[in-house]
Amino acid sequence: MPEGPELHLAGRYINEACGGVVFSGGVERSAVSKNPEVPFSSEAYRISATSRGKELRLTLAPLGPGEPQDLVFRFGMSGSFRLCPVAQLPRHAHLRFLTRESPPRALCFVDARRFGSWRLGDAWQPGRGPCVLSEYQAFRENVLKNLEDKAFDKPICEALLNQKFFNGIGNYLRAEILYRLKIPPFEKARTVLEALKDQEQARRKKNPSLTLSKKLKLMRENPDLLELCHTVPMEVISAEKKLFDPDNSDNYAAFKNWLQCYLVPGMSSLRDRNGRTIWFQGEPGPMAPKGQASRRKRAQMKADPKAPIPKVTIHASKRRPRAAAKPPEPAAAEEEEKVADGPRKGRAPRGRKKATTTPALSKPEVLVKARRSRRTTARTGRGAAPTV
Numbered sequence: 200m201p202e203g204p205e206l207h208l209a210g211r212y213i214n215e216a217c218g219g220v221v222f223s224g225g226v227e228r229s230a231v232s233k234n235p236e237v238p239f240s241s242e243a244y245r246i247s248a249t250s251r252g253k254e255l256r257l258t259l260a261p262l263g264p265g266e267p268q269d270l271v272f273r274f275g276m277s278g279s280f281r282l283c284p285v286a287q288l289p290r291h292a293h294l295r296f297l298t299r300e301s302p303p304r305a306l307c308f309v310d311a312r313r314f315g316s317w318r319l320g321d322a323w324q325p326g327r328g329p330c331v332l333s334e335y336q337a338f339r340e341n342v343l344k345n346l347e348d349k350a351f352d353k354p355i356c357e358a359l360l361n362q363k364f365f366n367g368i369g370n371y372l373r374a375e376i377l378y379r380l381k382i383p384p385f386e387k388a389r390t391v392l393e394a395l396k397d398q399e400q401a402r403r404k405k406n407p408s409l410t411l412s413k414k415l416k417l418m419r420e421n422p423d424l425l426e427l428c429h430t431v432p433m434e435v436i437s438a439e440k441k442l443f444d445p446d447n448s449d450n451y452a453a454f455k456n457w458l459q460c461y462l463v464p465g466m467s468s469l470r471d472r473n474g475r476t477i478w479f480q481g482e483p484g485p486m487a488p489k490g491q492a493s494r495r496k497r498a499q500m501k502a503d504p505k506a507p508i509p510k511v512t513i514h515a516s517k518r519r520p521r522a523a524a525k526p527p528e529p530a531a532a533e534e535e536e537k538v539a540d541g542p543r544k545g546r547a548p549r550g551r552k553k554a555t556t557t558p559a560l561s562k563p564e565v566l567v568k569a570r571r572s573r574r575t576t577a578r579t580g581r582g583a584a585p586t587v
Contacts (some may be wrong), residue, residue, distance in 0.1 A: 201274040203332055203367025204435035206250040209280050213248040213257070216282045217306060221262070222246060223299035232293040234317050239268040246296060246306060251323055252330040252366030258321075259296070269321035275314025282306050331367040332436070335429045338366070342425060343396050346389055354486040355391045356384035356477045359428075368428055371461040374478040376427045378460035383484030384469075384477045395423050467493040 201209075222244050226237035243262040248255055259268040272278065281289060285303045288295070292307035294317065308315070329337035342364050345351075350361050359365050359373040368376075377384050382391060422430060438457065460466050466478045469491055483493060 200276050200369055201253070201278060202369030202372055202432070203250075203252055203330065204372075204432045205279075206253055206255050206274065206367075207332055207432075207436055209274075210248040210250040210255055213246065213280055213306070217246045220245070220282075220304075221299045222259075222296050222306070224297050226259075227295040227297070227305075229291075229293040232313070234293070235319060237268065237270065237294070237319070241265055243299060250330075251333065252327055253362060253369070254323055254327070256321060256323075268319070270317045270319060271321070271323065272308065272317045273315060273324075275310060275312065275316065277312045278308065278310045278315030280306060281309055327362050328364050328366045331365060331428045332432055338364075338428070339425050342392065343399070346392055346396065351387075351389040351392060353388055354385040354471065354484065355382060355388040355424075356479075357471050357473060358388035360473070360475065365428060367432060370475055370477075371458065372428075372431060374461040375431050375459060376424060378466075378478075378480060379427060379431070380424060381481065382424065383482050384471075384479045385484030385487040387486060391424060395425060398423065465495065467495050469493055 223242055225240040228234070228236055239259055241259070241261040241263070244265075245260050245262065247258050247260070249258075250256070253273060255272045255274070257270045257272065259270075261267065281292075282304055283289065285297065285305050288305060289307060289309050291311045291313070292305070292309050293313070293315075294308040296306040298304045298306075308317070328341050329335075331338050345364065348364075350358055350364065356373055356377065359368050359376070360370070373384075435454075435457070438453070455462075460480065461478050463478070466480055467483070468476050468478050469483055469487060470476055472488065
């Protein structure tokens with residue numbers, strides 16, 4: 200699921216890819232999308248983006264007369280943006296903004312699982328707290344002054360997903376943050392965070408005149424949980440390779456190498472009370488769900504190219520080979536097509552048929568009837584109703 204860094208990088212991608220591009224016309228929505236139509240059209244307009252936590256705001260600004268249109272996106276499980284030629288639209292492109300150039304391109308909101316959404320207007324979703332990336336100081340104050348909130352009665356791993364206080368933190372980020380501090384994921388959130396409040400008050404009394412540069416130095420040398428909620432996402436954003444660049448999907452390998460805990464072989468995992476899997480090392484903590492065994496991710500074994508290939512011994516079959524079937528005569532073939540095209544009435548009951556006396560037949564008729572009988576018997580074994 201896209202988290203704060205992915206939303207931030209998506210906004211950066213839009214601004215860089217669409218900075219000098221002029222768009223034109225209306226906004227196209229896919230027929231299967233349940234999100235609202237965008238009532239906007241302009242002969243020439245530009246697109247810009249800004250992110251906040253797990254939301255991204257797109258602004259459509261006309262170059263001539265007309266009012267701008269804002270859209271706020273949530274990416275759900277698989278949302279992303281991509282600028283590509285109209286002739287090569289990706290699958291699941293549920294919202295499209297067309298350029299004025301020829302041949303035209305389209306900025307697409309791509310969402311394979313369709314959990315993403317957009318709404319009209321420039322307002323961020325109510326109830327979301329300050330962004331851990333762009334509003335760090337406000338984020339920190341919002342957490343520490345609200346520790347009496349019932350959200351902090353829960354385990355720290357569950358509290359970290361509460362966007363009212365940790366706007367931008369998701370599943371992989373919470374695992375990486377707790378792992379670096381060796382905090383059990385099912386420790387009570389208030390217990391963990393009240394210790395930070397006490398440490399911060401003691402630090403202020405000890406060094407009341409610390410400059411900003413010294414505060415940042417202390418933050419880098421001895422980060423606490425709230426500081427890592429800012430610095431760990433910043434590592435993803437400032438990575439040497441663009442880990443979530445839509446045009447460089449191979450960079451996902453670099454992202455996997457950056458991970459220290461999430462989905463890493465040797466780490467343990469449990470499901471929290473919301474059904475989300477938390478990865479960790481060591482003891483889970485006193486609030487771990489009861490009756491749930493911790494699972495450990497195993498390392499995937501790769502095939503050794505130098506390993507000898509085992510020899511396979513082929514044993515000859517002792518069964519006698521069957522004689523090749525002769526092609527049916529025209530009369531028998533026509534009769535077989537009629538039976539095959541007829542309705543099937545289910546599997547016939549197993550058992551031997553009673554022998555019946557039949558009148559004597561001439562030699563050619565005897566051969567045709569015998570062949571037809573064998574085919575009907577074989578067909579009956581396959582589930583077709585016998586002919587009577």
